Amino acid sequence: xxxxxxxxxxxxxxxxxxxxxxxxxxxxxxxxxxxxxxxxxxxxxxxxxxxxxxxxxxxxxxxxxxxxxxxxxxxxxxxxxxxxxxxxxxxxxxxxxxxxxxxxxxxxxxxxxxxxxxxxxxxxxxxxxxxxxxxxxxxxxxxxxxxxxxxxxxxxxxxxxxxxxxxxxxxxxxxxxxxxxxxxxxxxxxxxxxxxxxxxxxxxx
Amino acid sequence: xxxxxxxxxxxxxxxxxxxxxxxxxxxxxxxxxxxxxxxxxxxxxxxxxxxxxxxxxxxxxxxxxxxxxxxxxxxxxxxxxxxxxxxxxxxxxxxxxxxxxxxxxxxxxxxxxxxxxxxxxxxxxxxxxxxxxxxxxxxxxxxxxxxxxxxxxxxxxxxxxxxxxxxxxxxxxxxxxxxxxxxxxxxxxxxxxxxxxxxxxxxxx
Amino acid sequence: xxxxxxxxxxxxxxxxxxxxxxxxxxxxxxxxxxxxxxxxxxxxxxxxxxxxxxxxxxxxxxxxxxxxxxxxxxxxxxxxxxxxxxxxxxxxxxxxxxxxxxxxxxxxxxxxxxxxxxxxxxxxxxxxxxxxxxxxxxxxxxxxxxxxxxxxxxxxxxxxxxxxxxxxxxxxxxxxxxxxxxxxxxxxxxxxxxxxxxxxxxxxx
Amino acid sequence: xxxxxxxxxxxxxxxxxxxxxxxxxxxxxxxxxxxxxxxxxxxxxxxxxxxxxxxxxxxxxxxxxxxxxxxxxxxxxxxxxxxxxxxxxxxxxxxxxxxxxxxxxxxxxxxxxxxxxxxxxxxxxxxxxxxxxxxxxxxxxxxxxxxxxxxxxxxxxxxxxxxxxxxxxxxxxxxxxxxxxxxxxxxxxxxxxxxxxxxxxxxxx
DNA sequence: AATGAATGAGCGTTCATTCAT
DNA sequence: TATGAATGAACGCTCATTCAT
Numbered sequence: 010x011x012x013x014x015x016x017x018x019x020x021x022x023x024x025x026x027x028x029x030x031x032x033x034x035x036x037x038x039x040x041x042x043x044x045x046x047x048x049x050x051x052x053x054x055x056x057x058x059x060x061x062x063x064x065x066x067x068x069x070x071x072x073x074x075x076x077x078x079x080x081x082x083x084x085x086x087x088x089x090x091x092x093x094x095x096x097x098x099x100x101x102x103x104x105x106x107x108x109x110x111x112x113x114x115x116x117x118x119x120x121x122x123x124x125x126x127x128x129x130x131x132x133x134x135x136x137x138x139x140x141x142x143x144x145x146x147x148x149x150x151x152x153x154x155x156x157x158x159x160x161x162x163x164x165x166x167x168x169x170x171x172x173x174x175x176x177x178x179x180x181x182x183x184x185x186x187x188x189x190x191x192x193x194x195x196x197x198x199x200x201x202x203x204x205x206x207x208x209x210x211x212x213x214x
Numbered sequence: 215x216x217x218x219x220x221x222x223x224x225x226x227x228x229x230x231x232x233x234x235x236x237x238x239x240x241x242x243x244x245x246x247x248x249x250x251x252x253x254x255x256x257x258x259x260x261x262x263x264x265x266x267x268x269x270x271x272x273x274x275x276x277x278x279x280x281x282x283x284x285x286x287x288x289x290x291x292x293x294x295x296x297x298x299x300x301x302x303x304x305x306x307x308x309x310x311x312x313x314x315x316x317x318x319x320x321x322x323x324x325x326x327x328x329x330x331x332x333x334x335x336x337x338x339x340x341x342x343x344x345x346x347x348x349x350x351x352x353x354x355x356x357x358x359x360x361x362x363x364x365x366x367x368x369x370x371x372x373x374x375x376x377x378x379x380x381x382x383x384x385x386x387x388x389x390x391x392x393x394x395x396x397x398x399x400x401x402x403x404x405x406x407x408x409x410x411x412x413x414x415x416x417x418x419x
Numbered sequence: 420x421x422x423x424x425x426x427x428x429x430x431x432x433x434x435x436x437x438x439x440x441x442x443x444x445x446x447x448x449x450x451x452x453x454x455x456x457x458x459x460x461x462x463x464x465x466x467x468x469x470x471x472x473x474x475x476x477x478x479x480x481x482x483x484x485x486x487x488x489x490x491x492x493x494x495x496x497x498x499x500x501x502x503x504x505x506x507x508x509x510x511x512x513x514x515x516x517x518x519x520x521x522x523x524x525x526x527x528x529x530x531x532x533x534x535x536x537x538x539x540x541x542x543x544x545x546x547x548x549x550x551x552x553x554x555x556x557x558x559x560x561x562x563x564x565x566x567x568x569x570x571x572x573x574x575x576x577x578x579x580x581x582x583x584x585x586x587x588x589x590x591x592x593x594x595x596x597x598x599x600x601x602x603x604x605x606x607x608x609x610x611x612x613x614x615x616x617x618x619x620x621x622x623x624x
Numbered sequence: 625x626x627x628x629x630x631x632x633x634x635x636x637x638x639x640x641x642x643x644x645x646x647x648x649x650x651x652x653x654x655x656x657x658x659x660x661x662x663x664x665x666x667x668x669x670x671x672x673x674x675x676x677x678x679x680x681x682x683x684x685x686x687x688x689x690x691x692x693x694x695x696x697x698x699x700x701x702x703x704x705x706x707x708x709x710x711x712x713x714x715x716x717x718x719x720x721x722x723x724x725x726x727x728x729x730x731x732x733x734x735x736x737x738x739x740x741x742x743x744x745x746x747x748x749x750x751x752x753x754x755x756x757x758x759x760x761x762x763x764x765x766x767x768x769x770x771x772x773x774x775x776x777x778x779x780x781x782x783x784x785x786x787x788x789x790x791x792x793x794x795x796x797x798x799x800x801x802x803x804x805x806x807x808x809x810x811x812x813x814x815x816x817x818x819x820x821x822x823x824x825x826x827x828x829x
Numbered sequence: 830a831a832t833g834a835a836t837g838a839g840c841g842t843t844c845a846t847t848c849a850t
Numbered sequence: 851t852a853t854g855a856a857t858g859a860a861c862g863c864t865c866a867t868t869c870a871t
Contacts, residue, residue, distance in 0.1 A: 040242075040245040041332065054852065054854060055853080056852065060852075126241045163410075168407065170383060170387075174379040175375070178383065181386070184330070188334060189334070194375075199376070209414065210411035215834095224834090249862060249863080259835065261835070261837065264862095448739060454867085466833065469867070475867090529740075533737060535803070536650070546801050550801070573820075584789040591737060595737055595747060598741065598744060608782060612779060612782050629854090660840080669858065671844085671857055672855075674842070
């Protein structure tokens with residue numbers, strides 16, 4: 010492979026390595042993934058990986074950090090831009106299938122679940138920076154809906170969890186059960202249904 | 215360790231090894247789990263494991279088989295014993311928190327998710343014998359409720375998935391985010407809420 | 420297996436173990452042969468072998484000792500019973516194919532060759548008690564024939580070696596190259612030819 | 625150990641490993657030989673062996689292939705270059721002691737004999753490519769001598785075997801009985817004697 | 830005397846990491 | 851910066867040996 014001289018080229022190569030790492034970690038899990046395979050998937054040789062990451066563990070940390078944070082900020086912005094709570098929920102239910110079907114989130118989730126015990130700090134950090142903030146944003150919108158009388162919400166935090174549960178379910182389903190399967194889960198329809206059921210369940214009588 | 219001479223004692227030891235294996239696989243993942251550690255967790259020496267299982271892979275298969283199938287049969291029986299669809303759902307929502315909090319299912323799920331790519335046949339078999347049957351049973355009860363006019367169900371299969379989604383969510387949550395955390399998720403309350411929201415969402419207007 | 424109470428029964432079982440050991444050592448070599456397999460081939464359990472032999476090494480030694488010595492004494496007797504040197508040689512050439520085709524010698528030779536470096540004392544002992552005595556006996560008969568003018572012998576020791584060389588060749592051939600081969604070496608014919616050629620080569624002009 | 629960078633240096637290192645392997649297999653047998661010992665005898669570490677050979681078995685195959693074939697072609701050429709059958713035989717009897725005393729053949733033969741049952745395909749291949757061709761070449765020269773009236777040959781194939789038998793004998797003798805022995809077999813004299821006896825035995829009356 | 834469950838040292842093999850070029 | 855040969859710790863698995871019954 011020709012050399013990455015500029016800092017831009019280096020950043021690109023670093024990203025290529027992270028992409029390769031995600032795929033390898035996803036397919037094999039952290040322990041079974043081989044540095045060699047990450048390297049060749051990124052089109053470089055084994056030693057090169059160590060120019061960009063100090064160790065396999067650092068590749069993992071780099072991977073988590075590169076994916077985690079940005080998405081949540083987007084989410085927070087989107088939810089705050091909605092006029093009403095129901096509108097915000099509907100935006101959410103339109104975003105969710107996109108995340109499940111067209112983002113690296115399911116792969117990352119699989120990796121995190123599989124290797125969570127090997128990286129408790131990562132899990133902790135991830136929970137605080139991603140999960141808690143995500144659930145927090147939804148909790149807030151539910152409480153706003155409750156205050157405005159728009160929604161009937163008994164426990165906003167638990168309700169937020171029920172709101173995102175199908176996303177977790179669908180993400181897991183995709184990465185675990187849809188490897189080489191002909192009939193994939195209809196994610197769009199699932200979230201449309203979820204939308205209508207949640208709206209009905211939270212509507213004032 | 216004293217010897218297992220009767221076939222009963224041997225079966226007990228086999229089970230002790232499977233228990234140890236579940237914990238090790240759960241904590242480290244299949245690849246990172248060491249046969250040595252499984253052995254000492256079960257209180258025997260390395261070589262002894264191989265008296266009960268031909269290989270690490272066979273330990274894994276033994277583990278999956280020992281946990282998977284029986285539970286689902288129970289579920290099917292329970293659901294069919296209910297008088298009405300709503301009653302059946304309520305039984306389901308009382309069972310779910312038990313499964314999440316007091317069965318090996320969450321640990322097993324974590325293992326399966328983490329190592330699904332290493333054992334596609336296991337995943338396939340598990341899906342057919344456990345997942346599809348579980349979702350199938352719920353789908354049937356929803357359709358029965360629909361036929362009797364008790365429930366409003368647009369798509370029974372997708373609805374069944376939304377019914378179980380919080381169980382997947384809660385199971386994952388427990389094993390991933392509640393390692394050494396002081397404030398655990400209130401699973402009971404979550405499923406009570408899920409119960410009331412699902413019932414409301416499926417009720418005739 | 421029922422117990423061997425009398426010392427005769429014990430001796431029989433010991434012999435059964437040695438027979439099994441010869442076959443196992445022959446088929447796998449000393450290192451690759453498993454005590455377990457020797458035991459089951461003899462129809463007893465693993466632990467029983469250790470009632471008759473202190474260790475795997477002792478099984479090997481027991482095996483060598485049980486086969487080696489007696490045969491050579493027979494040979495010495497036979498050769499001394501002959502009227503003339505040529506007669507003695509002819510007896511020898513009739514015995515040789517029997518040894519090659521119908522005695523455990525080829526198997527034993529294969530084992531000894533394969534594991535000679537692991538058991539230098541055994542090899543040394545075997546050479547002194549079997550090989551040197553065998554070659555010595557033939558050397559003596561050749562020298563007797565030379566003294567009587569019956570044979571032309573330049574170097575009796577080397578000639579003795581040329582006399583037995585085809586037996587070594589045939590023994591090796593059988594155990595190495597005739598495993599599952601349809602057309603075996605015609606040992607009888609080989610030694611008839613050897614007989615005639617040696618006689619002609621050693622005859623006075 | 626410094627690195628083998630050029631393909632020439634790598635070929636050299638591969639050869640060094642094969643040399644080490646021959647010695648280890650010869651001394652301990654295939655099963656008892658340790659990859660570690662092969663490595664250190666070649667001056668490299670354990671892992672390095674696996675850069676050159678996929679497995680212990682492949683080391684064995686590599687060893688057989690590296691030694692077997694070339695020698696026989698030489699032999700065929702040499703025998704065909706002789707003016708007469710007797711001349712050819714004499715050349716053969718001058719080559720034989722060289723092979724026994726100064727080639728790896730005796731060591732290789734010992735290894736092959738000791739582990740023939742573990743590698744039946746190797747034995748089969750070796751027999752066809754080396755043994756049968758070697759015996760075939762000698763058979764042909766004997767038949768040529770017979771046709772020209774130079775030699776009296778009853779059965780060319782069996783005679784060829786008697787011609788080479790002392791080489792097998794001497795090779796075995798060397799590797800089995802001359803480990804740490806002061807008085808080695810006089811191989812030169814043995815083959816001189818064999819020469820004269822064979823010539824006499826095959827001469828027309 | 831016989832069994833076979835248990836042990837643990839030992840070996841083949843893998844792979845993260847290093848480093849000379 | 852990039853390479854890939856070399857290393858050696860680590861792990862799955864085997865099997866000679868022990869010992870309680």
